[in-house]
Amino acid sequence: MRDLLAGKVVVLTGVTGFIGEQILWKMLTELPDTTPALLVRRKGSTPARDRVVALLKKKIFSELREAAGGAEALLDARIRVIEGDLPNVPDLPADLDVVLHCAGDVSFDPPIDQAFRTNTIGTRALMEKMLAAVTGPDGERTRIPHYVHISTAYTAGRRRGAIREAAHEHDVDPQAETERGLAMLELIEAQSRTAEQLTRLRKEAEREHRQAGYLTTAADTERRRREWVQRKLVEAGTERARSLGWTDVYTFTKALGEKVVAEVGKDIRVSIVRPAIVESSWKHPYPGWIEGFKMAEPLILAYGKGQLPEFPASPDSVVDIVPCDFVVNAIVAVCATEPEVGQPVYYHSSSGARNPLNFRDLYSHVREYFLQHPFEGGPRGAARLPEWDFPGAASVERLLFTSERAASVAHRAISLAPRSKRIRTLAQGLDRTTKELTFLRRYLSLYNEYGQSELHFVDDNTLALHRSLHPDDVEAFAFDSAAYDWRTYLQDVHCPSITEPVRRMDSVRRRRGQRPRTYKELGGEPDGARVLAAFDLDGTVMASNVVETYLWARLPELGPLARAREVGDVARRLPMWLRAERRDRGTFLRSVYRRYAGADLAQLEQFVDTTMASWILERVSPDAVRRLREHRAAGHTTVLITGAIRPLTRPLEPLFDVVVASDLATDDSGRCTGFLTGPPMVGESRAAWLRHYAALNDIDLSRSHAYADSHVDLPMLSVVGNPVVVSPDVALMRAANAQQWSIVEWRASAQLPRWSLPRRR
Known part of the structure; x- marks a missing residue:
């Protein structure tokens, strides 16, 4: 040679x-x-x-x-x-x-x-x-x-x-097929921009991101359009190939x-x-040499992790x-x-x-390897290896379809469930299941025919x-x-080679534990005032919401009968408010704040200072206070940015350098009109405020921090370099996982029950 x-x-x-x-x-x-x-x-x-x-x-x-x-x-x-x-x-x-x-x-x-x-x-x-x-x-x-x-x-x-x-x-004809294949890009791009298609994609984006604002929705609409184009181009290629015999x-x-x-x-x-099907080396440059994942690796690894319950292969087909x-x-x-x-x-x-390997033997060798060398599991131990019966492609498709339908129903149920740590845990488990089903759908679609191939090369x-x-x-x-036997190749060469980096990464993750990715340690010397830390209030710094805080301020001045009427009227309006919040949080806040009409603003502020202050501070999360003090010690500018009304933030002012809140409009006599002096600070307006403040004060947002709990706060979190998600709703939890943001659970103070009310002095 x-x-x-x-x-x-x-x-x-x-x-x-x-x-x-x-x-x-x-x-x-x-x-x-x-x-x-x-x-x-x-x-x-x-x-x-x-x-x-x-x-x-x-x-x-x-x-x-x-x-x-x-x-x-x-x-x-x-x-x-x-x-x-x-x-x-x-x-x-x-x-x-x-x-x-x-x-x-x-x-x-x-x-x-x-x-x-x-x-x-x-x-x-x-x-x-x-x-x-x-x-x-x-x-x-x-x-x-x-x-x-x-x-x-x-x-x-x-x-x-x-x-x-x-x-x-x-x-x-290669030339004719090439020309028509290239023309599909222009055709599908044009289809993606029709009014009907854009309307459908925009409504899908709005259902998920409406609260976060129009720009967030628009960006997601365009993302969905590009993904639709790619998906249709893939479908066009697959169907054209199969229509001609490939x-x-x-x-x-x-x-x-x-x-x-x-x-x-x-x-x-x-x-x-x-x-x-080209896989890892038998001998050169060393046994098991491979770069990246090829055809069989994703399936072998998924099986070893217990995530491949069946495969639509003929057991006697040669792989x-x-x-x-x-x-x-x-x-x-x-x-x-x-x-x-x-x-x-x-x-x-x-x-x-001359050395055929069928799917049944491949399965047996891979199963034997993982029985002897299982992946280390989490608290529940090693994954349970599925036992394949090779029931046929139709049976596997029915099982997958049923599982996808069940997951879809579960997603709808979780989207309507009230926020809680249990719901987040259920959502995380459902997301893992959905990811596995998506993996199965993709690979079963790709490899279905290869698994039933009757080719003899x-x-x-x-x-x-x-x-x-x-x-x-x-x-x-x-x-x-x-020149080689399959048991040795698969169990002693190939499987050890492809599982070794996965085992190594799993070991690193276990050693690190659940160390946050964007939750930075703030110990050491102060790093200057060019960094800010922005905090949401409700659900982040304290366990509350605007309806609760309204009732805390309103009910103590009422007698028992008037209290019952007020609570009943709020409960009657609550479904309407919840629907409004899903559409637009600003509309929801305006609806609630209408109920302050007629209140004396000065008396409300005095009531907060004399009666509600200690009661509000009792409900502030100790974890939030600790983090605020760390930011202050580091020389960072601390900002409270909330849609809550300003009187209710007065007890928290010593913790923050800047407080951005909603201001109630008053008439000439100092009584609240039921309106605000300006739009409430929600969604994309928070991100805009942070950008403007940073530009005026020479703040480096790429080094700055933000803490929030709701999907509506996605724009604010996205504008800083160190976003942290606090006890989030399911939608924000999913966004945080997708972008590898830290998720922390901040405990609320448990000294007072949520239904207790401050007493007037």
């Missing part, structure tokens, strides 16, 4: 991918006289060369790097870097001998336009640049290159039986890519390698797994061949022909190539898929 490829320049795409990375390692390790020229795209502001240097700093290249004196020295000595991308391919070197195309969209469900750009347009562009590189000014070829194309065995589509190492017979748009566009290769490469040497190093060795060996010009040669890199060409290896090459370049 070393002699056959000596002096050759091999242009390699996809080097930052799983297979491409090991191909580069193999060339640098075993082919000292071969020059890899890497086509690598710039990523943001990072040039291609820097990306290759970062690649060479990985563990796989450690010995090569040390021998060369560093990553950059290794690059300079052995590698050429060509900065470019697919399909925008730059000029390729004129002295190229082999073009090895490993790049490609390997997701099974990419958007249809993306799949065509990568797998057909990109392939054509690369080959045309290759031909241009070896064509002189007179139009004559200076050399005949060897183009090696890495495809997939599943380009066979929904066929059954033996699949030969040959071109697949079909009459689909399982998904990935295998469909890879099959069309093969047809492009045969068309463009009719006057050169062409080889097409079709790997099956055609092949170790990565066998694929890489076969590809390098193909690069060393010289096929006839205009006669493409196909190779299947697979295991099913013939590998005669590949076996013959393996048998032609020079004896000196067998140790380094062998790729006979009959």
Whole structure:
């Protein structure tokens, strides 16, 4: 092999991918006289060369790097870097001998336009640049290159039986399908912007985010529109592929890519390698080497965590797994061949022909591994491993559908339940279940047909190539898929390799416990007044709400009969107020504050100062007070920002540098009119106030803190660098989990029951 490829320049795409990375390692390790020229795209502001240097700093290249004196020295000595991308391919070197195309969209469900750009347009562009590189000014070829194309065995589509190492017979026109596939982007984008579609998406966003404000709702509407476009592009690709006989748009566009290769490469040497399911290495660079999660890993890990109750596979169907190093060795060996010009040669890199593994055996090996090496569980111990009966795809679909319906009903129930720690716990459990169901739906949809495949990949060409290896090459370049047994590979090599990083991360999480992510320790030296800490009042600093505080202020001055009437009238209006709060918290607050009409503002303030102050302070959370004092000690500006009326905040003024509250409007005699002097400070107005205050006072919001309990406070929390969610409602809890914000439980003072009233002195 070393002699056959000596002096050759091999242009390699996809080097930052799983297979491409090991191909580069193999060339640098075993082919000292071969020059890899890497086509690598710039990523943001990072040039291609820097990306290759970062690649060479990985563990796989450690010995090569040390021998060369560093990553950059290794690059300079052995590698050429060509900065470019697919399909925008730059000029390729004129002295190229082999073009090895490993790049490609390997997701099974990419958007249809993306799949065509990568797998057909990109392939054509690369080959045309290759031909241009070896064509002189007179139009004559200076050399005949060897183009090696890495495809997939599943380009066979929904066929059954033996699949030969040959071109697949079909009459689909790659150019026409590519043009129409790209046109789907414009069509679906236009559909997403129709009034009907935008109305539906906006109403969905409003149901979830109406309280937080119009801008939050608008941002979520646009997010939903973009996600809808992506989802429809994926659906379009899947359905078009299946309508023509392929399982998904990935295998469909890879099959069309093969047809492009045969068309463009009719006057050169062409080889097409079709790997099956590529997993971790058997031997090189070390047993179990793998980069990222491939096809089987998510399913194996989910099973080990008890999250995969069944799988819609036929127990006797072959799951055609092949170790990565066998694929890489076969590809390098193909690069060393010289096929006839205009006669493409196909190779299947697979295991099913001579070392078959069916789904029942795969399940048995994986189950045995996790029984012996379970994931460490939480308080309840290791996860219970499901026992698969392989009931068939229809039964699994019914089970999944029923579970999804039950979860949907539970979500609606929780959304209507009153806030409590128990409801939050139930919601967290339901969210985990929903995440698992979403995972199952996605992967069962993707792999359903693969799990029932009846394909048999013939590998005669590949076996013959393996048998032609020079004896000196067998140790380094062998790729006979009959050389290993599945129990050893799965239980001693593959499963330990893919579970090790998961176990390590789980261990780190357990050591850290539930350490907050945005709840910062404030000990040490003060860090200056350029930082503020904003606190919501009701539900955050103290356990209260505006209806309760109104009754606390109103009822003590009434006799028993008048109290009963007042409580009854408030209870009668409560459902209307709750509906108003779900629509707009500002409207809700205005409705409640109308009941202050006729109250003497000065007397209300005196009553708060003389009677309610100690009673209010008794209800302030000790955890909130402790945190406020920490912020003060750190030199931070403390801000109370609330929709409550200002008289009720008077006892709290010593704790804060700034108090932003609702002011009751009064007439000439000092009596409340039932209106406010301005809009209540809720939702997005809090975020706007913080931005304005920060600009006027040179406050760094990226270093600042905010504490709140309600989804309506999402804009305020989003504007600071250290948002903390306090005993939240379910909607805010979910937003905090999605954005990795800290969630803390601040206990309320328990010295007075909530139904007790202050007594007038």
